[in-house]
Amino acid sequence: MxxxxxxxxxxxxxxxxxxxxxxxxxxxxxxxxxxxxxxxxxxxxxxxxxxxxxxxxxxxxxxxxxxxxxxxxxxxxxxxxxxxxxxxxxxxxxxxxxxxxxxxxxPAGASAVDAVALVRSGLVARGAYEAARVEPGESVLITAAAGGVGTLAVQYARAAGAGRVVAAVSSAAKAGFVRGLGADRVVLYEDADWGAPYDVILDGVGGELLAPAVRALATGGRIVAFSSGGGTVEAYELLVRGASMIGFQMRAIATGKPELYDRWRRELWQLHAAGTLRPxxxxxxxxxxxxxxxxxxxxxxxxxxxxxxx
The missing domain is CATH 3.90.180.10 (Medium-chain alcohol dehydrogenases, catalytic domain)
Incomplete structure (x- = not known):
């Protein structure tokens, strides 16, 4: 082979x-x-x-x-x-x-391409949103919003009842694409304040973007880091906002909470069948x-x- x-x-x-x-x-x-x-x-x-x-x-x-x-x-x-x-x-x-x-x-009728675009990326998007404990009406910013996970996270946040869904991307050329997924607003990584503050930030980039992401949190805000990009956060930046940072790893759910993992997978396919999630x-x-x-x-x-x- x-x-x-x-x-x-x-x-x-x-x-x-x-x-x-x-x-x-x-x-x-x-x-x-x-x-x-x-x-x-x-x-x-x-x-x-x-x-x-x-x-x-x-x-x-x-x-x-x-x-x-x-x-x-x-x-x-x-x-x-x-x-x-x-x-x-x-x-x-x-x-x-x-x-x-x-x-x-x-499922019958779903393509292999749909499956690889939906399941793992959708599980990460779904799990990161769950880890943030988003309340109805809260504002959510999603980095790497045009990527495999980000595209589904934008759609899931919209469907789950977030009050304002903002997509952060690397280029203005991606703005129309992520708006088409349901983003209320698009910001660029280079922008000064990302239209802050936000109750929740789902970060799929890490690295140098972690610092501005934390600064964009509202009082009591939560940032969920699910990327492999590493990065460092100053504890003081969290302290002054009464904010928190959460690390999310899908493999830990798959091996440690298989029942939850299976339930999330079923939910993803149901949302896909309903047209709510479009890979x-x-x-x-x-x-x-x-x-x-x-x-x-x-x-x-x-x-x-x-x-x-x-």
Whole structure:
């Protein structure tokens, strides 16, 4: 099968070090299914890992397709089932091994592309919103609003009853796109105060944007950080606002609260069926051209999810 890997002999990081190779199909281990991939969602953490370089990189991502093999102890999944899930290693391949704890069935009538654009990103958006404990009528600002998670977070906040939904993006060229998702206002990262204050900020960027995000919080505000971008927050900035910062990780919910994880997944598909959540896909890119997919995200050109197709 075809698989993309990180060329550890290449100079530096970035998309240029992605190379294709042919390897054997994976074998389903205990609690795993092997899926013939129809669509693969590119995640920001993987793009950042490749950019950092310095060694072999595990290519994680969302995968959707048909089950071709099941491992020992697997229940609830059979050969031929259409599933989607998060693969933490070797997702950029024609076949991928998924742990069933991170897998779910794709409803009839839904495409594999819809699945990779909706489920994992939607779970993060849904979970971050829940972690913030948003009250009806509160104002919510969402960074990286034009990305895979951000596009769904804007729509979910609108549907969940937020009083004002504001999208923060890197370029004015994205303004019309995020307004079309339901944002009341669009601000740029370079703007002075982001139209502050906000009761809640859902941050998918991190890094240098954390400081202005905290300064944009209202008294008693909450910021939920769910990105892999790191960053530092001055405790004093939280103290003077009586504000709080919350870290959110989807994997902790999937492994620690599987019943909640399953309920959120069902809710996402219900909202999708009702037309409330519309996955946005930037482009379908051939698997062998994964470097182009990474470049789109690094250059902040993507409007929605970037998806690889074997």
């Amino acid at each position: 075809l698989r993309m890997r990180h060329d550890i002999g290449g100079a530096g990081g970035g998309p240029g070090v992605l190379v294709a190779e042919h390897v054997d199909r994976p074998v389903a281990g205990p609690g795993e299914v092997v899926v013939r991939s129809e669509a693969i969602g590119v995640t920001l953490p993987t793009v950042r890992k490749v950019r950092e370089g310095g060694g072999s990189v595990a290519f994680g991502g969302e995968v959707a397709g048909a089950v071709v093999a099941t491992g020992a102890g697997v229940t609830g999944f059979a050969v031929g089932d259409r599933v989607t899930g998060l693969c933490f290693a070797d997702a950029y391949a024609e076949y991928a091994a998924l742990n069933t704890a991170m897998a779910s069935h794709v 946005a896909v930037h482009e379908l890119i051939p698997l062998a051209e994964a470097a182009r997919a990474h470049a789109a995200i690094e250059d902040r050109r993507n409007l929605g999810k970037v998806v690889l197709v074997p």
